[in-house]
Each structure stands twice: as structure tokens, then as C-alpha cells.
Amino acid sequence: MSHILIIGAGECGARAAFALRERGFDGEIMLIGAEPHLPYERPPLSKDGLAEAALPKFIAAAARYEDARIAVLTGATAESIDRARKTVTLSDGRSLDYDRLLLATGARPRxxxxxxxxxxxxxxxxxxxxxxxxxxxxxxxxxxxxxxxxxxxxxxxxxxxxxxxxxxxxxxxxxxxxxxxxxxxxxxxxxxxxxxxxxxxxxxxxxxxxxxxxxxxxxxxxxxxxxxxxxxxxxGAVPNTELAAAAGLAIENGIAVDERLCTSDHDIYAAGDCCSFPLPHYGGRRVRLEAWRNAQDQGALAAANLVGAGETMASVPWFWSDQYEFTLQIAGLAEGAETTVRRDMEEGAFILFHLDGEGRLIAASGIGPGNAVARDIRLAEMLIAAGAKPDPLALASPETRLKKLLAA
The missing domain is CATH 3.50.50.60 (FAD/NAD(P)-binding domain)
Structure with missing residues (x-):
């Protein structure tokens, strides 16, 4: 029976574990986390989670892991990886075998x-x-x-x-x-x-x-x-690469992976905040993202490829932040933009559309009360993924529906 170990029991690692079962993987899955808790959401820690200061917002209850036959080892730290023997040694001296390994070790505050x-x-x-x-x-x-x-x-x-x-x-x-x-x-x-x-x-x-x-x-x-x-x-944050570096894996602003999230060892993958990867929508530029949705997307992609799907990165970077009653959302990466177009909306909300020198939409940044910009940022994300070159005047006009531009 195959063994898949996941080091890092955060958003990415937990999502990957469940996604493996959804992909039909029937072997053993073990999720290893250094904290005493089951995997939980980190974004609420600076928002409502801090204000309420009760239990963390768990990604899933203990029963779900049991039902999915996912072993969760909490309060455990991986000390070393022996790639030749395909074993991971824990801080308590235990040695765990693996057939495939996923590093979802995240990042730590600087x-x-x-x-x-x-x-x-x-x-x-x-x-x-x-x-x-x-x-x-x-x-x-x-x-x-x-x-x-x-x-x-x-x-x-x-x-x-x-x-x-x-x-x-x-x-x-x-x-x-x-x-x-x-x-x-x-x-x-x-x-x-x-x-x-x-x-x-x-x-x-x-x-x-x-x-x-x-x-x-x-x-x-x-x-x-x-x-x-x-x-x-x-x-800022520093990617947790020490375990990977000590095992001889390639490091480049994080654990270096290819478009399938595979490291320099074909049996070891890395995903989430700890890894840098090539972005297809930006000419293969290597980036590292510290974002909740990226952790989810890459957890699912890593699971697919751990079972041999051969899928590649396709999502556009997306970020959000709550500031009082306002929500800021960003799709794409604006670095390299030569033109910025502003669209004013109701309730004081607005979106900035960023285009490169060829007129291609590469990012959109918006802020407004509640979910005022959510729909248009989502449509902008789809335009970015499509490589669209929308008319700047149409982007600026609140009368122009972005869905119409996407259809075109």
C-alpha cells in the first residue's frame, strides 16, 4: 500500500490530504503538524479570530479526518528527510516511511x-x-x-x-x-x-x-x-525551507518547484507559502505567494499530481484583506503595468485595472464596503486568465459590464 506523508498541517496540507481522497487515492495519508491543534484557518487570527480569542476556526473536525482515514500527528516536528531511504525522522526519534512526500511547511514571521x-x-x-x-x-x-x-x-x-x-x-x-x-x-x-x-x-x-x-x-x-x-x-515572512535545504532540494526564494509543484526530487512536492513556482500568465516568472487562496489551490494541485495527474498551475493570484467595513481585493500581479485605469462605483468603491505595454490586463485592485468589488474583481481575474486586451475606456466606465468584455 502506498504511503503519502504531508509535512505541514496548515491550510495547504489539510486541503491536500482531503483532495487526495477526492482523487481516489486509497493508500495511507499522514499529516504532520508542529502545533497542538488540528489544522485551522490563519486569516481570522488578525481579524475576528483575534477579537473572539476562543478556539481556532478548524478546517475540519476530527471526525472528518477519521472518516477520510487521514492520520493527523499534532505537536510533531520533522527533523530530517532521507531521500535515498525515503524516510522522515521526527524530533522524538521516530522514523516514517513515504512513497511520496508533500512539503507544506509554510512561512514564519520575520x-x-x-x-x-x-x-x-x-x-x-x-x-x-x-x-x-x-x-x-x-x-x-x-x-x-x-x-x-x-x-x-x-x-x-x-x-x-x-x-x-x-x-x-x-x-x-x-x-x-x-x-x-x-x-x-x-x-x-x-x-x-x-x-x-x-x-x-x-x-x-x-x-x-x-x-x-x-x-x-x-x-x-x-x-x-x-x-x-x-x-x-x-x-514580512520567511519561507520554512530549512528541512528541504538540508535534504539537498533546490531552493530559490522558497523551495523551488516546477509548474506541477514537483521539487528537484520527483517523489517530493512542495506547495503553499514555502515554495516558489513559475506563473504561466506572467511568462513563467518565478514567484512565491503568501495567500490563503493560493494555499488552497496548490494543496489541490499537489494532491492531483501526487497521484500522477500531471496537471499544471493555471490559477491567477488573488488576495484579500478586511479593513474595518471595507474589503480590499487584488487579482493578478501589477508589476510591469504601463497603464492604470480607474473605475468608480457606488458607495465609494473603486477598482484600478492594470494593463501591460501590449494592452493586456495583468491585474485589478479594488476596495469598497463589504463585497462591493467582489464580482468585478472575479470577472477581472477571468479576463486576466484569458489574456484579454480590453478597451481601457470600457474598463473605466461603470456602465460597461465586465461580463460582456469577457464574452467578447
Missing amino acids: AFPGVPENAERIRMLRTHADALAIRAALTSGARLAIIGGGFIGLELAATARRLGAEVVLVESLPRVLSRGVPEEIAAFVAELHRREGVEIICGAQIAAIEEAGDGARVLLADGAGIEADMIVVGI
Whole structure:
């Protein structure tokens, strides 16, 4: 009987395990996770999951894993891979055999230099345990300092304000959301936060962050200091590639995989935040995506190819973020765009369409209350996948239905 091991019990690993059964795989499946919980959703940790601070939002109940004959080994860390013997050694000394192996090891928050790992008042947000620790400090009137103006930092700021905490956010770059979000939308989000009472400091270099008595302190390079009850660092993520690198697998901004998610070893696949892969809609450009939907899509694709389907990447990158009552959605990658067209919609919502030098739609970025931009971003995603070259004037006009452009 075949054995498939999945290292990494997050979104990607769990989705892959169930997808293997849906593909008809009848062998043994074991899902190995370092945390004590069953696989759970991570996006809620900076949103409602943080505010509620109860149990995590589990991807599936224990009974579903049992019914699908998926063995879940929690609280276990894979220490090494022996590719010749096709075994994985765990931290407790156990050795597990595999016929095929999927690495879904994810990514970890980038640490701020010089901060001790055991600092109680300086935290990073990645796990449910992190969310519990941060939530405990966010009492009404508490002061939270956030280092980093990306999605996680801004979502955390919105949740903290809803809980009644004071928030100051420090970003070293000239604006928030510098990575992958157009300046026009970033400015909208920044103003939204300021209206809600968040103090945003951009272009500030940080000399140090440190615990101070019952709180913590941010020391800026210009000599200014920011006192807080807690500091949360959100300055990006680092792919967990150490296990793969030690096994001799190719590494390139993550575990390098081909269009089928196969690593440099034909019996080992990698998927999700930990891997870099070629994007067919962007000339095969190699990218690494830290996104919920990408983890789902690649979990399903890895499962298909672990059982020999030979399928290739076809999805367009898609991201979303909740900011108070507004939702930001992005389809595609805007890098390389030469023309940007704005479409204004009802309720203050708008979408930016990004076209390359040949007029091909390569990305769409939108923001609006609730699901105001969801339908058009989905249609834009389909236009991107089709390689469409829509008329910019038609894109700009709210009277033009994108479904009509797609049909054309």
C-alpha cells in the first residue's frame, strides 16, 4: 500500500490530504503538524479570530479526518528527510516511511533583530497561541504599537481599535501596503485608519524595540520613543525551507518547484507559502505567494499530481484583506503595468485595472464596503486568465459590464 506523508498541517496540507481522497487515492495519508491543534484557518487570527480569542476556526473536525482515514500527528516536528531511504525522522526519534512526500511547511514571521524569543511584551502573529497572547493585552485603553504596515499589521490595527485599544503603527517605507498594493488604494486605507484613530508613522527608521517594565518601547533613529503595553512585529515572512535545504532540494526564494509543484526530487512536492513556482500568465516568472487562496489551490494541485495527474498551475493570484467595513481585493500581479485605469462605483468603491505595454490586463485592485468589488474583481481575474486586451475606456466606465468584455 502506498504511503503519502504531508509535512505541514496548515491550510495547504489539510486541503491536500482531503483532495487526495477526492482523487481516489486509497493508500495511507499522514499529516504532520508542529502545533497542538488540528489544522485551522490563519486569516481570522488578525481579524475576528483575534477579537473572539476562543478556539481556532478548524478546517475540519476530527471526525472528518477519521472518516477520510487521514492520520493527523499534532505537536510533531520533522527533523530530517532521507531521500535515498525515503524516510522522515521526527524530533522524538521516530522514523516514517513515504512513497511520496508533500512539503507544506509554510512561512514564519520575520523576526526583528535583537528581540529575545521569550519576550512577553514583543510578539509576532502567526499561530493561535500568538493571537491569545496579543488578545490578552488588548484591553480597553491599552496602547498597542505595531511595527510594519502590511496586511497583517493593518488588520491587527483595525481589530485592536474595535476592542478599544489605542494603536500606533510604524512603517519604515514611505507608505503602508508598499508590497503589491497600488498607492491610490494604500492612501485610501491609511486615511481610513487615521479616521478610526490609528496613528500612522511612515518613513521612520527603528533603532531598537525593547521590553520596559510592564510594557515595551520603540526607539526611533531620530531619538523619539514610543511607549506601549505591547509591540507586535509584522515585517514580512520567511519561507520554512530549512528541512528541504538540508535534504539537498533546490531552493530559490522558497523551495523551488516546477509548474506541477514537483521539487528537484520527483517523489517530493512542495506547495503553499514555502515554495516558489513559475506563473504561466506572467511568462513563467518565478514567484512565491503568501495567500490563503493560493494555499488552497496548490494543496489541490499537489494532491492531483501526487497521484500522477500531471496537471499544471493555471490559477491567477488573488488576495484579500478586511479593513474595518471595507474589503480590499487584488487579482493578478501589477508589476510591469504601463497603464492604470480607474473605475468608480457606488458607495465609494473603486477598482484600478492594470494593463501591460501590449494592452493586456495583468491585474485589478479594488476596495469598497463589504463585497462591493467582489464580482468585478472575479470577472477581472477571468479576463486576466484569458489574456484579454480590453478597451481601457470600457474598463473605466461603470456602465460597461465586465461580463460582456469577457464574452467578447
